[in-house]
Amino acid sequence: MSGVPQRTLLLWCPDWPVLAAEIVDGVPATDPVVVLHANRVIACSERARAEGIRRGLRRREAQGRCPHLTVVDHDPGRDVRAFEPVVAAVEEVVAGVEVIRPGACATAARGPSRYLGGEEAAAERIVEHVAQSCAVESQAGIADGVFAAGLAAREGRIVAPGGTREFLAARPVEALGRPALADLLRRLGVRTLGEFAALPAGDVLARFGFDGALAHRLAGGRDDRPLAVRQPPADLTVTADYDEPVDRVDAAAFAARMLAERLHERLAGYGLACTRLGIEAVTAHGQELHRVWRHDGLLTAAAIADRVRWQLDGWLSGSNGRGGTRPARPTAGIVRLRLVPDGVLAQAGLQPGLWGETGEERERAHRALSRVQGILGPEAVVTAVLGGGRSPADQVRLVPWGDERAPARPGPPPLPPAGAAPGAASAPVVVPAGGGAGRRAGRGRAVAEPPWPGRIPPPAPAVVLPTPLPADVRDAAGEPVVVSARLTVSAAPARLTVGDGRPAEITGWAGPWPVDERGGRRPRRAAGPGSRCAWPTAPPCCSRSRAGSGWWRRSMTERRGSAG
Amino acid sequence: MAGRMVVGSAALADLVRPASAPDPAGGHRVLPVRAELTGLLPNRGLRRGSTVAVGAGQPRRSGATSLILALLAEASRAGSWCAVVGVPTFGAGAAAEAGIALDRLALVPDPGPEWPTVVAALIDGVDVVVTAVPATVSASVATRLAARARQRGSVLVPYGRWDGADVTLQVVRGVWQGLGAGRGRLRRREVTVSARGRGAAARPKEIKVWLPGDELTRVIPRSAGLGAPSAAPSRRLRVVAPPACTLAAAGPA
Numbered sequence: 179m180s181g182v183p184q185r186t187l188l189l190w191c192p193d194w195p196v197l198a199a200e201i202v203d204g205v206p207a208t209d210p211v212v213v214l215h216a217n218r219v220i221a222c223s224e225r226a227r228a229e230g231i232r233r234g235l236r237r238r239e240a241q242g243r244c245p246h247l248t249v250v251d252h253d254p255g256r257d258v259r260a261f262e263p264v265v266a267a268v269e270e271v272v273a274g275v276e277v278i279r280p281g282a283c284a285t286a287a288r289g290p291s292r293y294l295g296g297e298e299a300a301a302e303r304i305v306e307h308v309a310q311s312c313a314v315e316s317q318a319g320i321a322d323g324v325f326a327a328g329l330a331a332r333e334g335r336i337v338a339p340g341g342t343r344e345f346l347a348a349r350p351v352e353a354l355g356r357p358a359l360a361d362l363l364r365r366l367g368v369r370t371l372g373e374f375a376a377l378p379a380g381d382v383l384a385r386f387g388f389d390g391a392l393a394h395r396l397a398g399g400r401d402d403r404p405l406a407v408r409q410p411p412a413d414l415t416v417t418a419d420y421d422e423p424v425d426r427v428d429a430a431a432f433a434a435r436m437l438a439e440r441l442h443e444r445l446a447g448y449g450l451a452c453t454r455l456g457i458e459a460v461t462a463h464g465q466e467l468h469r470v471w472r473h474d475g476l477l478t479a480a481a482i483a484d485r486v487r488w489q490l491d492g493w494l495s496g497s498n499g500r501g502g503t504r505p506a507r508p509t510a511g512i513v514r515l516r517l518v519p520d521g522v523l524a525q526a527g528l529q530p531g532l533w534g535e536t537g538e539e540r541e542r543a544h545r546a547l548s549r550v551q552g553i554l555g556p557e558a559v560v561t562a563v564l565g566g567g568r569s570p571a572d573q574v575r576l577v578p579w580g581d582e583r584a585p586a587r588p589g590p591p592p593l594p595p596a597g598a599a600p601g602a603a604s605a606p607v608v609v610p611a612g613g614g615a616g617r618r619a620g621r622g623r624a625v626a627e628p629p630w631p632g633r634i635p636p637p638a639p640a641v642v643l644p645t646p647l648p649a650d651v652r653d654a655a656g657e658p659v660v661v662s663a664r665l666t667v668s669a670a671p672a673r674l675t676v677g678d679g680r681p682a683e684i685t686g687w688a689g690p691w692p693v694d695e696r697g698g699r700r701p702r703r704a705a706g707p708g709s710r711c712a713w714p715t716a717p718p719c720c721s722r723s724r725a726g727s728g729w730w731r732r733s734m735t736e737r738r739g740s741a742g
Numbered sequence: 743m744a745g746r747m748v749v750g751s752a753a754l755a756d757l758v759r760p761a762s763a764p765d766p767a768g769g770h771r772v773l774p775v776r777a778e779l780t781g782l783l784p785n786r787g788l789r790r791g792s793t794v795a796v797g798a799g800q801p802r803r804s805g806a807t808s809l810i811l812a813l814l815a816e817a818s819r820a821g822s823w824c825a826v827v828g829v830p831t832f833g834a835g836a837a838a839e840a841g842i843a844l845d846r847l848a849l850v851p852d853p854g855p856e857w858p859t860v861v862a863a864l865i866d867g868v869d870v871v872v873t874a875v876p877a878t879v880s881a882s883v884a885t886r887l888a889a890r891a892r893q894r895g896s897v898l899v900p901y902g903r904w905d906g907a908d909v910t911l912q913v914v915r916g917v918w919q920g921l922g923a924g925r926g927r928l929r930r931r932e933v934t935v936s937a938r939g940r941g942a943a944a945r946p947k948e949i950k951v952w953l954p955g956d957e958l959t960r961v962i963p964r965s966a967g968l969g970a971p972s973a974a975p976s977r978r979l980r981v982v983a984p985p986a987c988t989l990a991a992a993g994p995a
Contacts, residue, residue: 539821539823539869540823542823542866542867543823543846543848543867543868544867545866545867546863546864546866546867546868547825547848547864547867547868549863549866549867550850550860550863550864553856553859553860553863554850554853554854554856554860558850558851558852558853559848559849559850560848560849560850560851561844561845561847561848561849562832562834562837562844562847562849563844564834564835564838564844570833570835573835574833574834574835576834576849576851579848583845635927636839636954637836637839637928637929637930637954638833638835638836638838638839639833639835639836640807640808640811640832640833640836640837641807641831641832641833642831642832642833642834642835643831644830644831644851667924670923670924686918686921686922686923686926687921687923687924688921688922688924688925688926688927
């Protein structure tokens with residue numbers, strides 16, 4: 179530990195959780211308001227305090243003392259969010275601010291007091307600036323060390339240099355903020371910090387441990403921890419304004435490439451790399467197009483330029499318009515491009531494979547696929563991710579190439595991972611006959627995942643229709659086969675017609691297996707049974723489910739995969 | 743000392759090469775396929791630069807997609823990159839069951855009129871390119887794509903009518919097992935695959951395989967008990983009956 183405690187100015191906003199609730203959620207802090215955490219009051223407004231509410235009360239007790247009380251749940255994120263403008267306002271006046279907790283921040287007092295002409299003037303200036311720019315009431319205190327400054331701020335005092343020890347000596351031991359220690363000290367007859375500080379340091383360490391020894395130092399005014407000054411977050415956004423509106427895609431892509439290189443320089447300066455990037459384009463008429471691009475690797479300058487080109491290509495030329503998903507064509511050229519790095523992480527450098535070849539093959543494939551994305555648009559090249567789900571179509575999510583491979587629904591993939599797949603012939607996967615997929619749920623997994631009972635057991639169909647086709651199932655007498663509310667089939671199905679195709683004979687069938695899907699939202703249709711049939715001519719068999727009134731063909735099980 | 747090291751590295755120069763470089767000896771020129779399918783292909787695998795067509799049959803006889811998955815599976819597991827163009831009904835679940843690594847499998851469901859450009863771009867960078875053949879493909883485009891694949895060392899697997907392929911595989915028949923009238927469920931399918939082609943593959947061959955096999959759907963025999971799955975014989979996809987004329991690629995891998 180080095181030297182004397184640093185002269186510290188601490189700014190304290192009373193009842194900060196209540197104020198934060200007012201700033202973020204609009205709960206008026208002038209009314210009686212309490213903030214509860216785990217059913218205990220952790221902060222209350224001035225009016226509530228006047229009604230007799232104290233910290234630590236239960237919710238019911240608090241409401242009993244003040245029936246028209248507004249109760250807000252504790253939200254640490256909200257407190258921090260609301261405090262950010264206050265810290266920014268303080269940073270406008272002084273440099274080097276440490277956020278102690280939401281509602282309190284500290285800074286070294288020496289610089290501002292010399293610059294602003296005295297400690298009192300500095301404190302006044304900061305409090306006034308915070309009040310003007312954020313409309314937040316605060317108190318400042320100056321003392322030697324953060325701990326003493328915090329106590330001083332509660333009284334709005336400036337403790338003279340060297341007077342910190344005396345200032346602390348009169349405080350009760352509860353001021354240490356360690357309830358267990360304070361309780362013990364009281365029972366030992368130590369009531370003030372001065373009495374605690376008078377105990378020999380070695381005995382305190384032996385009796386109360388390291389935390390007690392630290393509290394002992396604080397009580398003695400020997401708080402020589404230096405401030406942990408926060409680094410203001412760097413602004414990584416790059417913007418380019420164009421005097422001439424850009425209305426051609428290639429010109430925009432060229433401009434984007436320069437912008438991407440600038441962004442990379444800036445990121446590299448901070449030793450960062452970007453995995454998620456927002457691209458924003460503004461036209462001369464004020465239209466905006468914003469899109470966030472994700473990438474499973476790191477976005478290089480060329481990759482950023484590609485993405486700008488894809489995004490603008492669809493927008494400016496409207497050439498890839500498929501349906502109404504794309505925004506309407508802009509009415510003027512682009513005057514501003516912005517690249518906003520959204521997800522950044524520390525650049526750890528490129529790690530090639532041991533023999534170099536894995537990276538090379540991957541690079542080659544990525545280049546080819548990016549090229550196809552350039553030809554057809556980013557959504558045209560997809561990769562499949564398996565997740566939870568009942569029907570084969572639900573289990574698969576197609577994500578554009580290069581995006582994060584996240585499944586659509588949580589849950590184990592319908593298959594064992596590749597290691598246990600047919601290559602390891604010694605470990606065949608065993609599934610009970612009656613649709614035992616549920617039994618596999620959670621096998622060896624730490625996270626609780628939904629089990630998806632009723633999912634179709636393997637082998638999975640090799641052909642999955644993107645949109646189900648209407649199908650007509652009839653029995654031997656030519657009557658439509660229906661499934662009753664009690665889940666019985668009216669007759670054995672004999673003939674199947676899919677769409678406009680010609681009828682086919684059914685050679686085998688099973689089911690129905692009721693699937694209770696989207697329970698609650700569509701209660702009437704909830705019992706849509708799925709059943710499965712096989713017939714000899716092409717396509718010999720299919721799995722279908724009934725939703726509401728009709729039969730639908732979801733996938734052709736006949737073309738089921740070569741599950742190896 | 744330095745001289746010896748130079749000599750040593752010179753001696754090693756022709757022995758060491760990047761694994762991705764084409765191997766003149768031929769070992770890396772052939773991507774592996776399942777043991778059961780090796781007999782159908784002239785090089786007992788997917789030779790780089792070759793064109794292996796999978797015929798869709800007249801009324802799209804079933805089983806062709808399964809056959810494609812079986813063709814890709816070993817190569818994908820060995821680290822190759824695959825792409826499937828123009829098959830919007832591709833069942834990714836079945837692909838994963840077949841053993842294909844989905845993170846090395848790119849799908850282009852709808853290439854549209856840019857089909858030749860897209861396939862050519864993929865041939866440049868992907869090891870195995872499966873593509874559904876549009877109805878209107880001129881012979882010159884097909885020849886050029888095949889030549890490009892030969893030059894780049896990719897395997898082109900057209901799915902549909904394709905003249906001039908090195909081998910054309912065709913599903914002749916498929917019979918499902920496991921489903922009765924109102925009970926049971928689909929377990930495995932016996933598929934008859936025929937192969938005909940040029941050169942070494944000129945003689946037609948026909949084999950029967952399980953596509954898909956039953957290793958994912960098998961029920962443990964009651965007598966064996968729950969703890970002994972390995973006691974059951976490994977019944978992977980295998981030749982059901984010895985083919986009429988040639989090959990003996992039977993048995994588990």
